[in-house]
Structures are given as C-alpha cells and as structure tokens.
Amino acid sequence: MRNDSTGEVHVKQLRRDLKNRHIQLIALGGAIGTGLFYGSATTIKMVGPGITVSYLLGGLIIFFIMRALGEMSVDEPVSGSFSHYAYRHWGGFPGFLAGWNYWLNYIIVAMAELTAVGAYVQFWWHSAPAWLSALIFWVFITLVNLANVKAYGEFEFWFALIKVVAIIAMILLGLVLVFMRTSHGGTVAGVNNLWIHGGFFPHGSKGFLQSLVVVMFSFGGIELIGITAGEAHQPEKSIPRAINQVIWRILIFYVGALAVILMIYPWNAVGSSGSPFVEIFKNIGIPAAAFILNIVVLTAALSTFNSGLYSNGRMLHGLAVQGNAPKTFLRLCPNGSPVTGILVSAGCIALTVLLNYLFPGKAFMYLISAATIAAIINWTMILLTQLFFRKGKGEATRDLLFKMPFYPASSYVSLAFLALVVVVMAFMSDMRMALYIAPIWIVFLFIAYRIKTSVNTNKQSTM
Template sequence: MSEPTKMKRGLKNRHLQMIALGGAIGTGLFYGSTSTIALAGPAVMLAYLLGGIVIFFIMRMLGEMAVDEPVSGSFSHYATKYWGKFPGFLSGWNYWFNYVLVSMAELTAVGIYMQFWYPDLPQWIAALICLVVITAINLINVKLYGEFEFWMALIKIAAIVLMIVLGLYLLLSGPLSFPDNFRNIWVNGGFLPNGWWGLAMATAVVMFSFGGIELIGITAGEAENPDKTIPRAINQVIWRILLFYVGTMAVLMALWPWNKVGVDASPFVQIFSNVGVVAAAHILNFVVLTAAVSVYNSAIYSNSRMLYGLASKDEAPEFLGHLSGRGVPVKGIFVSSGITLICVALNYFFPGKIFMYLMSIATIAATISWMTITITHLKFRKYCKEHGKETKFKSPLYPFINYVCIAFLVGVWYFMLQIPDMELAVYLLPVWLLVLWLGYCYRERNHQKG
C-alpha cells in the first residue's frame, strides 16, 4: 500500500464537540481549582466567567481562519501564511511544547487520583500505564481516537451534570431553606474574601483550565464538512464550558466553606466525602481519573498533528511528516508520547511536587498560543480586506476585541508574577522565546546551506 498524502477526514461533529470539551474540562477544573478557590474564594465563579468569555472570542478568531482554510497544523499554518515564518515556527513548536507540559500534568494527576484507592501505589507506575494504553489507542486510526475521546468526555460531562444535580439536592433538602442554604457563598469573608486582587490572580490561574479548547482548530484537517462542523462546535462548546465551570463552582462553594477546601485530593472528592456521600466520592474519583486520561489522550493526538503540520512546512524533521497506511502520523505520536516519559521520571524522583510547576509553565505556553492566534487574526483580516475576500464565519467585534484579548493576556502574565508558585514560569518566558528564535535561526541557516 502506498503512503497516503492526506490525513483521513474521520471526525464527525459529535467527535469535535467532545474533543473540545474533553480538552478543556480536565485537571484544571477537577484538581487545579483548589488553588483558584484559595485565591478568590466564592468569586472563583467570576474568574471562570471572565476567562471563558475571553477564550470564546479567541476561539471565534481561530474558527474564522479554520473554516476559511481547514488544514492540519491550524494556527501555525495561518501564522506562517499571514504573519511570517518565525511566528509560524514559534506558534507551532510552542503549542507542541504546551501540550507536552499538559500531558505531564495530566499524567501527574492520574497518579494522584489512583492514590485515593491505592495509597501505596507509586505515582510513576500509574502514569506509565496510562501512557502506554493511550499511545496504543492513538496509533490505530483517527476514528478510534475520536470514539474513545467521545465516550471519555461524555463520562465526565455526565458526571458534572449529575454532581450539580446531587449538590442542588443536598442544598435544597437540608435543614436550611433558601437563601440560607447557599450562605457559604457570602459568609466566611464575603463573596470576595481576598478582594479584587485575589480575583485577578485567580483569573490568571484559571486560564490553565481553558488550555485545550483551541484543539478544534487542530482537528480541522480531519473534520468532515468543516464549513458546518467547526462553527457549530465552537458556538456550542463555549456556553457548555461556562455552564460546567461556573455552575460547578457555584454548587461546590455553596456546599462547603471555601476556606476548608484542602489540597490532598480533588475538591470534588473531598467535599462529597465531607458531606457523607461516600459512594459519590468514589464515583467522582473515577470521573476525575477519566478526565485526566481524556485530556492526555487529546494531548497526544494534537501534538502528533502539530508535528505533522510543522514537518509539512519543513519546520520539523522530515520523518515526522510521514503517515501510516491508515493516515496516522505514527512517528509523531511516538515522539510526543515518548517525551512525556520525562513526567514518569519526575514523578518517580519528586512525587507530589511537580503539578503546580507544570500547570504554571503550561499556562504561559497556552497564552503564547492565544496571543499568536489573536495577532494572526488581525493580519488575516487585513489580508482579506486587501484582496476583497469575504469569510464564512466572521469573528465578532473585530478589531476591538482583538486588542482587548491582547491586553487581557498581558494582564495574565502580570498577575502570574504575583503568585510565588507561578512567577518562575513568567521569568522563563523570554528564555523560551529565545530558544525558539535560536531554533528558527538554525533551521534557516541549514536551509540556506542546502
């Protein structure tokens, strides 16, 4: 069988919906929300709302470009075409790096969740098993990946809905009547116990939770009928995410005092254990474990596709641009999966200490991707205007909202500097950009020699 020249368009709308939700509803909500609750208290709901609105506008910018030109590699391709070679090189490799970090954070979370049932099980063993299984699934074909992610995402979404319903039942059937049964939201220091400053810092942290939603753009090269499926996926997924995040936080904050949510387990598991629903705690631990595996699955998928897109532009080694007979970038999967073995080693040597560091560096990398999308969209619309071109899925409030999003992302960097566990990631930002620049210069020099 000769090697195919294109990836297979095997992802349907239901796959795209769940892939986007699966990428964005994971460890950031189920485990990372611990730190955001500590920063903002009940106002964490507002932090998720603000972050979600900004991400929606950025997704609409990406969606306009993806519908106009549905290609594998997504915004790296658009950055090269409409902005320049270095921005394209930077955005592609930065996105890959971002999802490598996300992969590591999710593998770390898998180890943490397994210890809920098996306290003596080393984190690195659980991480290694997850890595092997998910890599095998991704190697078969894109349709199997889509089906696996569909059901994994469906489990955690159904669980979130059930959790909200169960939480409301506990609140409404308890000894207190409305509004006293929701009093935890405004007692213990008020709705903004740490003031607007705490809210701003929490908003910077919650942005990690939204990392992965741009995966819709990555799937454009393998989506059936992208003109219809991509706009539908983007428009439908954002309000669901806001419902899940804001609604879930509202129930959690009402059920238990925000200042008693610890860091030994997911807030979801801890709160339901504390109110006496033991079975629910076990079920929720299974769900948060599923969520972490789901996001790791999406990370391996997107990383291999980004490497394929970079190789097709001659910005990555040529062997990464080869597809299997089933249209799968097998070598890209092995490279992306293999490098996350570093996480297995880190969990072996430093168990329980690396999640927050991985989350903060991944957040910085994600903001670079979002910044690139926002600026590239400005260049894209300028190109369309100059060439009299009309697009099918226009981003609203252009160009005003582009500049608002840029200012917001700069603000995220500033407030990350105010958080001790995250400031190192901001200091590493110029170092990382320099590494990318040197890599780009090395590539250009080799091309000139060739």
C-alpha cells in the same frame, strides 16, 4: 509522501474521519479538566464566591480566542492549525514559534496529567509505584493514537462524556441540597452563602486578579478544536457549532458547578486540598463518594493526555508540511495517523516515567508550573495571527463563513486581558519563574529558526 516524475513533492493528507459527535465532545472535553475537579479549591480560597465572575470573564475571553481561531479554521481547515495560519499570514518565524511552542506546551501538560494518573491509581493500590501506573497508561494511550483518528475520537468521546455526566450529576444533587435547605456542620445550604461570609469578593481586587491566572490555566487545551479541523468531516459545520457552544459550556460546567458548591458550603469552609466536589457526595451520605470521584478525575487526566498526544502528532506533521520540522514527520501510517510525530511526542512524554521514579510526589508541580505561560503564548499567537489574517484578506473578509464577533475590538480587548494576566503573574511567587523561562524559550526557538533558515539557504545555493 512521494515524488512524481517532475520532482514535485506530494504529501499524503490526514483523513477526515472525525464525525460531528467526536468534534462536539472533543470541544466539550477540552473545556473540562483536572483544573476544575481539583484545582478549583485553591482558586476559591483566593477570591471566594467571586470565582464565578472570574470564570465568567475568563470564559468570555476564551470564547473570543476560539472565535478568532474558528474564523481561520473554517476558512482553511488544515492540520497544524494556528501554526499553519501564523506561517502563512504572518511570517516564517511566527509559524515556527507557534507550532513548536504549542507542541512543548502539550508535552508538558501531557506529562503532568500522566503524573497525576499515577497518584489517582494509588487511591486504590497504595503500594503501586506512580512510575509503573504512568508507564502502563502511556503504552495504552500511545497505542490508541497509533490505531487511527477514529479510535482517538471514540476514546475521547467517551472520556468527555464521563466528565460531562459527572458534573451534571453533581450540579443536580447540589441543587437538591440547596432546595431542601440541608444543614451540615451548623451551616444551612442556600443562595445567601454566596455573600454572607465576608462578602462576594472577600479578598477584594487583589484576590480577583490573582484568580484570573489560575482560571486561565484551567482553560488550557480548549484550542484543541482547531487542531481537529484537518481531520473533521464537514468542518464548515462541525467547527462553528463546537466553538459557539464553548461559552454555554463554561457557564454550565464552571460557573454553574462552582456556584452550586458555594451555595452548599461557605467559601471559607471549602478544603484547600483535594476536590470540593467530593463534599457534595459526602454530604448526601454516599459511601462511595471518593471512589466515584477518583474514577472521574482519572478519566479527566487520561482525556487530557490522549488529546495532548493526538494534537502533538498533528502539530509536528503540520510543521513538517511548512518545512519547519524534519520531513520524517510527514510520514503517515496506512490508517492515516502521523506515526513519527506520535512516536516522538510519546517518547518525550515517557520522560514522565523517569521523573516519577526519580522524584516521587514532586514531579507534578515541577511540570505544571511551566505550562501556564506557554498557554498564554499560544493564545496571543492566535489573536495576532487573526489580525494578520484579516489584513491579508482585505475586502474578501465579507465572504468569510464564520466571522469573529465585534472585530477588531474583541481581538484587542482579549490581547489586553492576556497582558494583564502576565502582569499579575509577575506579582505571584509561584508563577514568577515562568516569566523568566518564557523569554529564554523564545530566544532558543529564534536561534533554532535562524539555523534552519541558514541551512536551507546553503542547500539551495549549492543546488
């Protein structure tokens, strides 16, 4: 940031160093997290084989949300993503709310993933304190993000690639077991396992509706691709391609993988703890099954943490450009990384080390329960902002390069679906607390915004 002779402020721009292969794998990695690897067992218990329909329906809504974001990102590829669009096309407070809520959401998610990393390391070194593992990986990922955006892109490329290869391998091995009609524990692997154990929806509509809450949480972070638009090389090509492939990735990596698992094992035989995927490896007699899976889930957790720190630094930079965050967040390293935003975000995430020290074994659940409603707020803001974006464009919408399909019906249906998820959360004891916290958080941000606006008004009146 600098001032010229006229007093006008010039802001240094983020560098467009993310290549197409980075964007594609970042988008792919954003759709695959620990929610699939470990959280799917809980969801299967809720709904049974119908979990495949839950992910299919949730995936369709996520696709529409991503298309809404993509429409704006291709039209104006900037850092700050939907916070910038909300600020420009909706109003000051919506932009303030969207940006800071997204920042907090990824702070919480990153803290949860860093906590999980400590637990994964204990698989190999039982006596290693979780807080020490969290500290080591915190330092490593922070240094990666401070290097430059290309370094982030490379690490995320390989992190995502490991997850993709692991799931494809699991699917192929699972299909072999089904084709061979492998017998295990008195059960024969086969397609009919999807309906012969109490039906496709053994718990009826209640189980199906409750599963949608967990399913949508699993998709949290997929909107990261919108954040990359400000540093993407040829965003008009890479962003649409990545978003259009989201639905196929969900079909393959969520619906496909879970369908194969439930063909091998009856849904009521899947364990309620750990990962159902490990059972595939155990069933075909690979002694290192748990070891291999632990590497994969460790990579998945580091990938999410890496993405969280990346997006938080860019979001703070974008908020500063809007005037919704201190100007210090405009500062960039010579290599183009938003150094202050990264360091402040990393500092907040570092509280994970303290939480793991004070509450060993409990920190993960404390953190993860607060992230679900924040993700829903993010998606709601994207959809509402896109409606204002279209309204402001008027007749110029015909010139948009990447239009939202079935607009406006797709936008309203997606909003109604998110509202349904919130209603269902009110009937789930584990999720209800989040609904109490969300209004308090929004009121807090509104007060902070009013104070900021008042301070800026007073400054201008004294000039």
